[in-house]
Amino acid sequence: MIPINHLAVFMMLGFALILGLGLLGLSALLGRVKPDPRKLSTYECGVPPSGSPRNRYSIKFYLIAIFFLIFDIEIAFLFPWALIVKSQIPLGPMVIGEMFLFIALLLVGYFYIWKKGALDWNS
């Protein structure tokens, strides 16, 4: 038996899907169709497109993605800790100390990439 809260989410999903598909289908039905090679060509400010858009791009985007992974995993570890910290503090300060050690380790890496200039977009 599926819990009612999960069922609610699935109903929301179904509703949104039907809505999106319905609107797209309706506009495909109602909109006029008059294809033209110039209309269907890629938009590049009126001139014929030159070269492929799927070209090489700046390494900065890739670096940001890598940093995101590290930092977001860190945040993901912080979430469960944040839940219990208030109730666990009476048992001793260790619950804080361990997490701060964990954050401190991340901060070392953070200052390293900062000093290396990986966060600067001008260089």
Place this chain on the structure above:
Amino acid sequence: MTLLDFTILAAKVVLVMSVLLSTVPILVWVERRGSAFIQDRLGPNLVGPFGLLQPLADVVKFLFKEDPIPIAAHRFLFPLAPLCSLVPAAVTFAAIPFGDTIDLWGKTITLQIADINVGLLYIVAFGSLGIYGILLAGWSSNNKYSILGALRSSAQMISYEVALGASLIGPLMVYGTFSLREMVHLQASHWGILLQPVAFITFFISAFAECNRLPFDLPEGEAELVAGFHTEYGSMKFALFFMAEYLHMITISALTVTLFFGGWQLIPGLVPLAQWIGVATYPTSIGLSLLQVFSFTLKIGFFLWLFIWIRWTFPRFRYDQLMSFGWKILIPVALGNIFLTTLAIYLKWI
């Protein structure tokens, strides 16, 4: 689960979705008229009284427009992208409590679609799914502007996602629960912003970036990228992106209100006013439930207006400014807030 439970649930889903979807055209109207007043213009004022029917006319126009798929675009992914944007944006609202409970037909109905015990995680997870729509749109269009817009967008959204996540830790430590319903209950005496002002500021700024709203609208950046990731989109497909953006704004405003501004807790001064008018406000009365929903709507309305207000007041960031602001200011501040909150909890201030 009885048939009655199921019917109530279905009614709630349909009702909330209808309200959400009808808020979008109203918001579009407010944005266009509001921006016009900010810039000393008239704005749309011809269709209906005060131009109120303008969004309706827009919908008709969107429906009847030709919907071409460019030859270079991917046949399957190109129409899929707007759907990938819309669906997560519409589903995210499910975990937001918009009122306490209401007693109807001898049943106590929770005014929330899904009371998930990890509601906050659910919203963060679904809220960040929208990026797939943008990325798919940019790549499948096979257009230089689109792919540049999509790349910028993904780098921006994942950067500010870290700050967003980090600024949620502080409130989580204070509330000690993921359930948004319990969070609202905990704010009965004082709103969350009193305990977490720094978290509110970092959260709200990164929420702006997550919504791709000005001053963070570099993915579109019309002066340099035409229209960014949706350059090649027209007709209803474009409208779906538009709807997704506004739905995202509504959900983010609702989350801000729930986390920091007491959710559906009554606005001070509302109870005497209601009693003066003659509405019964004893606990579990329908009048009180409606007042809660009204308070919640009013608070959300304020933040939605703030979104519009800021958009038409501030200039756009440069991309390097955007990135260094996110990584070098927001993330350290958000982490600092975690230290401060821990200290405050350890010293039993909160």
